[in-house]
Amino acid sequence: DTAVSQTPKYLVTQMGNDKSIKCEQNLGHDTMYWYKQDSKKFLKIMFSYNNKELIINETVPNRFSPKSPDKAHLNLHINSLELGDSAVYFCASSVESIEETQYFGPGTRLLVL
Amino acid sequence: DQQVKQNSPSLSVQEGRISILNCDYTNSMFDYFLWYKKYPAEGPTFLISISSIKDKNEDGRFTVFLNKSAKHLSLHIVPSQPGDSAVYFCAASGVWTDKLIFGTGTRLQVFP
Numbered sequence: 001d002t003a004v005s006q007t008p009k010y011l012v013t014q015m016g017n018d019k020s021i022k023c024e025q026n027l028g029h030d031t032m033y034w035y036k037q038d039s040k041k042f043l044k045i046m047f048s049y050n051n052k053e054l055i056i057n058e059t060v061p062n063r064f065s066p067k068s069p070d071k072a073h074l075n076l077h078i079n080s081l082e083l084g085d086s087a088v089y090f091c092a093s094s095v096e097s098i099e100e101t102q103y104f105g106p107g108t109r110l111l112v113l
Numbered sequence: 114d115q116q117v118k119q120n121s122p123s124l125s126v127q128e129g130r131i132s133i134l135n136c137d138y139t140n141s142m143f144d145y146f147l148w149y150k151k152y153p154a155e156g157p158t159f160l161i162s163i164s165s166i167k168d169k170n171e172d173g174r175f176t177v178f179l180n181k182s183a184k185h186l187s188l189h190i191v192p193s194q195p196g197d198s199a200v201y202f203c204a205a206s207g208v209w210t211d212k213l214i215f216g217t218g219t220r221l222q223v224f225p
Contacts, residue, residue: 035157037213043149043157088213102151102202104215 001005003110004105006091014109021076021108023091030076030095031055033065033102036052047056049074116140119216126223132180132190134219136203139184143205147213148177148188151200160201161188176207 004025013019025032029036033056034046047066048056054066078085091105118137126132136146144165148155163170163177163186170177176189190197203216 038117043159043213090213090215092215102200102215106212107213 002020004091004093004103006108009106010109010111015083015113017029017081018079019075019081020078020088020112021089021091021110023074023076025072025091025093025103025104025105026091027095027103028072029070029103030071031083031093033034033092033094034039034074035078035090035092036060037071037107043090045077047074049094078110086110086112092113115169115217116143117203117214117216119201119219122218123172123222125221126193126221128195128223129192132188132193132197132223134188134190134201134203134221134222136186136216137184138186138190138205140205140207141181141184142198142207144215145206146177146179146186147204148175149202149204151202151218157200157202182186182189183208189211190221195223198223 005020006053031050033041033048036046037043045058046060051069051071052068056100065077067075090107092102094102116139129204134218147162148160151157157161159176161172161175163179166190177185200218200220203220204213206213
């Protein structure tokens with residue numbers, strides 16, 4: 001059984017489009033995260049939600065908007081995609097807080113043309 | 114199925130001693146391995162990496178060892194310092210993908 005899943009795994013799209021990446025965890029965790037991995041494999045946290053409530057919102061463009069319909073899901077919607085948005089996006093979850101062990105999803109490779 | 118495993122969720126070490134964090138992987142096609150360090154309320158930051166053509170990489174107090182036959186890597190921190198207290202993630206990738214596959218992390222606590 002997959003603990004943290006993301007869809008799609010690969011996403012190729014044109015500049016200016018709007019796209020969403022979905023994340024689901026079946027671990028019963030209260031907290032979920034979105035990370036962006038850049039070309040040098042550095043990870044940057046983007047957002048964190050605890051039980052559907054936003055608790056971390058790093059400096060990311062307003063074009064990125066997380067949506068948490070319930071505590072098992074944290075979706076990432078991106079408006080007006082730009083070339084620089086091309087990256088791998090990871091979803092993760094933890095029992096409650098960011099200090100704890102995090103379970104990472106498989107990542108979504110986004111390529112903006 | 115977890116392809117990258119860190120079987121010890123936590124480790125406690127005295128200041129000045131060696132910390133050894135372990136990581137096992139199942140896919141022999143992985144050819145690049147990384148260690149990330151994560152402080153509370155922050156995302157993971159890159160610490161050190163190793164390519165599969167090497168069996169050791171050293172950077173200051175941090176050394177990563179790779180045993181390909183055992184599909185095992187370890188991170189050694191010598192000497193350990195209180196500021197090293199954090200969660201350490203092991204990650205792996207292969208030539209067929211630029212994605213990282215993460216372990217679940219090991220919490221290191223260095224006490225005086």
